[in-house]
Amino acid sequence: MKLKYRHPKDVRMAKVLIGKASEIGEGKMTHVTAGGKEILVANVEGSYYATGNVCTHVGAELHEGELNGKELTCPWHGSKWDITTGSMTWFPQKLRDIGKYKVTVENGTLYVEV
Numbered sequence: 001m002k003l004k005y006r007h008p009k010d011v012r013m014a015k016v017l018i019g020k021a022s023e024i025g026e027g028k029m030t031h032v033t034a035g036g037k038e039i040l041v042a043n044v045e046g047s048y049y050a051t052g053n054v055c056t057h058v059g060a061e062l063h064e065g066e067l068n069g070k071e072l073t074c075p076w077h078g079s080k081w082d083i084t085t086g087s088m089t090w091f092p093q094k095l096r097d098i099g100k101y102k103v104t105v106e107n108g109t110l111y112v113e114v
């Protein structure tokens with residue numbers, strides 16, 4: 001019998017159920033904790049995106065911010081983020097990206113891979 005070699009870093013992603021896609025309307029956000037990570041899920045013009053939910057400035061929960069198109073504004077000091085990439089688009093200093101996760105929709109149910 002031949003065993004398949006798996007490198008120790010070959011860690012599989014876990015697919016985590018978020019909920020019904022229809023419950024997150026256009027321009028709306030929700031947040032979940034999955035795999036020990038705080039994750040924000042947003043609906044931008046009918047497409048779903050997931051990023052980290054913690055601002056890398058000093059830790060605000062980004063789902064409490066304002067979503068305008070694909071631009072998310074941090075509720076504490078106004079940093080701006082591209083929700084489709086998890087990258088900062090504006091702040092007086094450089095901040096680390098908030099991260100991005102893959103979202104899938106299956107039979108109307110949203111999943112995120114963490």
Ligand code: FES
Pocket residue numbers: 055056057058059060074075076077078079
């Ligand atoms: S905590 Fe987000 S900009 Fe300061």
